[in-house]
Amino acid sequence: MTQTGTPTLDQLRVFATVCEAGSFSAAARTLNRAQSAVSYAMTNLETQLGLDLFHRGHRKPVLTEAGRAVLADARRIGLIIDELRARASGLTAGLEAEVGLAVDVMFPTSRLVGVLDAFARQFPTVSLRLRIETLGAVVQLVLERSCGLGISGPMGIAGENIERRLLCQVHLIPVCAPCHALAQLPPPLPRKAFFEHTQLVLTDRSTLTEGQDFGVLSVHTWRLGDLGAKHALLRAGLGWGNMPEPMVQEDLAAGRLVRLVSDEQPAQPFPLHLIHRADAPPGPAGRWLADRLSKMPLDAG
16 A cells, blocks of 8 residues: 655645636746646645546546545645744744733623624734633732733732733622512611621632622621622522622613612722733733723723
């Protein structure tokens, strides 16, 4: 059995060009080569693979079944090579190979998706490592250099090693299910009413701000490390808690949650800052991402 040879990238490129141009002569003009050089490359490719790629006896190239299969591989290899060249060109120009972004769970998802969609189109060769975290965990990832950029809440970002700028603020509002006891009381609710019922509280998974509380009123708490789980338990009537207003707007409109009105406590603004290490400023792609994030309106709901 004859051993299959290894085709060259140039042979595969010429083969794909012949198929796209529709003839050997048109491919020769596209590649700025003599037609005989194109024919020679195709003969060598068929010899290397031990396959007939074109049906003989036609005025224009007609692919065999094997030819159609090889064309798909040739095009895929061409795309990989183009991506490799683009990545190498970007790295030579100082573009990062990867950008790490840690985002506080309170940041509105719709805004994040919009910015990251634009980032993917602007920097197709740059990988993104995205982490969604709570409270001090975002700062910890940036300090540990696991992520170059962070969108952090107000906890744990003081210090000389962190540069920050205010990005936006989200309003946290107290809510509960319609079946909850607090929902049965006439508004506005006295502060004492909040003390007497279990509050669902988002807890910190980092060591940086472990044990610190934000917006805790009740002496009875259930602590959760996931905002989605807190959301689900609130809708099930297992407690009351503060939630970012954009995340519960649909629940409020549909009656799945009720906003609790206090006689003293308005909606709490939760500021979100864009942060990075002072000694590790972002590269070109990171700066673009930071700039796009910074152009969003200050009030996020």
